[in-house]
Amino acid sequence: MTAAPEADYAARRARLAARMQPGAVAVLPTAPETTRNGDSEYPYRHDSYFYYLTGFKEPDSVLVLVAAHGERPARSILFCREKHPEREIWDGFRYGPQAARDAFGVDEAHPIDAIDTELPRILANAPALYYALASNAALDARVQGWVKAVRALARSGTTAPDAFHNLLPLLDEMRLVKDDAELAIMARAGAISGQAHARAMRAARPGVFEYELEAELLYAFRKSGAQFPAYTSIVASGANACVLHYNANDRQTRDGELVLIDAGCELDGYASDITRTFPVNGRFSDAQRTLYELVLAAQEAAFAAIAPGRPYSGFHEAALRVLVQGMLDLGLVDRSLYASVDDAIAAKAHVPFYMHGTGHWLGMDVHDVGAYRDTTHADKPSRPLRAGMVLTVEPGIYVRPGEGVPEQYWNIGIRIEDDVVVTDDGCRILTGNAPKSVAEIEALVGRGE
Template identity: 45%
Template structure:
């Protein structure tokens, strides 16, 4: 599958939208990531700062974007210069000239010129924007540049009187996905669904978790998503009760469930899908009962997604479904209304119901959290995960032995639309019948 990139014109439009929100006579700075050392002289694969990428589409390290709101607003990219000797060792660079035309910046310059040009650009501006705490080296540089500008006050040059944290402005922009972004997110969900199908087809007892992880990565890359969006969770048996289990080192045992939380990354955008299925291809009766309960809770929550809905209301719905189910199974005991009021199911459903999704797996955006209640009404263009789960560690002596060692989570990626919602996770089997049929071959 060919990777569909976000049009470069859309990145330029994002810069214009941000400039429109800036105060007159102001300036903003955004930094790219730098290469991170893995050990000695080897480095991790480069991952661009997602805020910087959102505004530029530029995927090289050590660059800085400057946006200037003046009589003629402009965007300036400072990037690594062309260097044949360095490029022989570390790969080709775009360089200033090509960056200007290819990425539609008003000006470009070598990052080596930033130290000289930044105080000149800051001088006599009334406000300066940057993302507080997001990039410590840039933040330090900004204060050094401000000191230089202030030192020229006797020459009639003034420094900005306002320093503004613009992270919330960008988070709000990123929360609402464009048509082009949604096209990419649909693709990465399909690719990731294929990977979950492959995992189900390849799994059998006595394999190791990391072998199934390799199958996932193979399927991501085979369809154009070269990298996983996050470290894959491949958790057999009781390991599923460790929420962020990524060791993936244990053998898979007959009779256990396998929980896989994994998604690919395409053009910077993440999928985040979880499926739980039996290692041997057939659910036991206790596994089937708990699995169907989680699936029912997930489906009812997804069905309720529409504009105006909230995560707080979906959490309450999930609480109702899980509490009734756990009471019917004898895992919870007592009065239903009191159990729901006490959120008794949270002993076994130990994480949140979902989160925003986009360029980051746990993507940016305000939930309007008030006393831990997520009260922001949904609007078209938001994308979220819905991921209820139930967890019964082997050490939990408060439940019957047949439930112990079972951990189940089911997670899909859902878009809010004008009419209601669209489930982007369309091809990863999740009904008991679908899973057992696929694994039976």
């Protein structure tokens, strides 16, 4: 396992408490278990915010932080399930409060069943409460109950919090820049996913079903220690590749088609996100190769636009210019209608063939938290990149049949996606072991194990 050291979680809690109003309290629950059907639950996955601050993976848990005030230092308090030998026979190991306190470095730990008694005591005379405002109706109701319990003590001179703040924006900004432990996990997740894509390419051949290729991915993820796929895998052959979020994965491939695979694993709470597109028979046709190399060139332009201080929007703009120039050159966009690439972009002439952005933040969530614009300025410009930010770079082109669209490109969908971390002088690709060049792909597809 490559989870972050206990000291990293404690440091994150300390950073968050330092950003809070002195003496204020923050309440952060983890995700609940969810029933799938009957008495069976979906595989449990913790809440990302909660895990970011604790490293604790058990359900029915709540973290409470009390910010420092005067001579009183900040405190961290974990509420979790008690030890229960009988339930552990059925459901597995539980830490219990005492062991959890020692193992995860919190200052106090209590049984989760005591939270309705303890929270009013903790909130008494606190000036403010931070929690995920309006994001969870059950939490909103419990917070109201705790605050009402404190207000009932007003005659004794006890005061309830009179300010309520959304906790999540503070955590979003913290999570946006990854530390060394996070980057190590994400590099490993990227490597596992790159190996999985290579495995799927080797297993490809005309007639294979999309779900067979998906099975190769899932096997490779789990075999290398990843706990989950980071999202539902997309294995899209032929015209399905022109459907951005296709995930039925039930079609049989045909000779001469491309297969677009968008898949990544989750390792120790962190996601990877890779897309590769390849010919199922191992050889690109002329039309497929032309569009593939256009998308590849757009990705290279995007990489070159990533560096600290440059705007987030810059790498999308760089990729878009390459794509639109290619669309004009290939007749996908009518050159006679536009005087320049800029004119075609302004008219959104590319949208029928490229309708999404060129990336997104990546971290504990596939589409990770953090603002894309600098909200401290009135015009909200694209925010500048910083070293330690992790993002995806995923240009694509999707050609559906249509009037005026050259027929040789019909039903070709191509996307190429890699995960990159912003470095001090540019960016570093975390997923470079996934085959990507035409030569690499043609040498690998259908070659088996």
